[in-house]
Amino acid sequence: MTFPAGYDRVILPETDSTNAEALRRAGTLAGPAWIMAHRQTAARGRRGRAWAGPDGNFAATLLLHPSEPADIVALRSFVAALALHDTCVTLTGRTEAFALKWPNDVLLNGGKLAGILLESTGSGGRVAALAIGIGVNLRAAPDPAALEEGALAPVALLPETGADIPPEEFLDHLAAAYAAREADFTTHGFGPIRQAWLARAARIGQPITARTPRAETRGIFETVDATGNLVLKTPEGRVSIAAADVFF
Numbered sequence: 001m002t003f004p005a006g007y008d009r010v011i012l013p014e015t016d017s018t019n020a021e022a023l024r025r026a027g028t029l030a031g032p033a034w035i036m037a038h039r040q041t042a043a044r045g046r047r048g049r050a051w052a053g054p055d056g057n058f059a060a061t062l063l064l065h066p067s068e069p070a071d072i073v074a075l076r077s078f079v080a081a082l083a084l085h086d087t088c089v090t091l092t093g094r095t096e097a098f099a100l101k102w103p104n105d106v107l108l109n110g111g112k113l114a115g116i117l118l119e120s121t122g123s124g125g126r127v128a129a130l131a132i133g134i135g136v137n138l139r140a141a142p143d144p145a146a147l148e149e150g151a152l153a154p155v156a157l158l159p160e161t162g163a164d165i166p167p168e169e170f171l172d173h174l175a176a177a178y179a180a181r182e183a184d185f186t187t188h189g190f191g192p193i194r195q196a197w198l199a200r201a202a203r204i205g206q207p208i209t210a211r212t213p214r215a216e217t218r219g220i221f222e223t224v225d226a227t228g229n230l231v232l233k234t235p236e237g238r239v240s241i242a243a244a245d246v247f248f
């Protein structure tokens with residue numbers, strides 16, 4: 001498997017967080033670069049949570065220097081989730097087992113297999129550097145004791161499918177899948193990415209709950225709109241949500 005042309009590949013034995021590492025290197029790595037670490041000592045998840053990654057799991061960040069406005073740059077969350085889904089299907093041959101959960105989790109057999117965290121630097125609506133951090137439970141699921149109430153239980157690829165994929169091999173497949181989806185995104189915009197994402201989405205047409213620190217909205221998961229917002233049909237009407245945690 002060859003690494004996609006134009007992308008750097010950095011593999012570290014250990015770092016605090018590959019997202020932090022990527023943003024520290026943003027000034028010296030001019031082109032797109034994947035930074036993978038075998039161990040993270042301070043991995044972070046969405047909404048300020050910690051991310052636990054037992055040995056053998058996958059942790060990497062794609063560093064980009066995008067040129068679009070911040071709202072377009074943020075749509076790469078869906079590009080990355082799709083590429084991650086592509087990679088899981090390719091490596092296991094199981095299409096139906098995997099699904100996507102808004103905004104960017106990958107589910108396997110209904111449990112949480114992988115998460116994505118986007119972080120960026122820049123100001124005034126301009127993104128100087130974008131870090132797309134991806135954690136995948138390849139070997140083992142983290143201890144579910146630390147789970148928020150109602151959150152999906154974590155699952156891992158090896159016990160669920162029997163596929164024993166080393167992190168470096170996973171990176172090479174993911175980098176190729178991402179490069180293909182990124183080319184589609186930059187050429188054709190969010191439309192085809194959105195359609196492909198929706199085709200793989202869990203719980204479309206079913207009731208779900210979107211929770212933020214200040215509000216909870218329950219409704220039918222209608223779609224994800226052209227700006228990436230979650231659209232719920234509630235008794236009070238249609239609600240469009242830009243950021244939240246989703247519970248089934």
Ligand SMILES: O=C(O)CCCC[C@@H]1SC[C@@H]2NC(=O)N[C@@H]21
Pocket residue numbers: 016017018019020040042043044045046047049051058059060061105114115116117133134135136
């Ligand atoms: O909360 C989530 O679901 C997102 C988890 C993202 C974890 C990954 S592991 C690689 C990268 N480095 C980090 O510190 N976090 C992301």
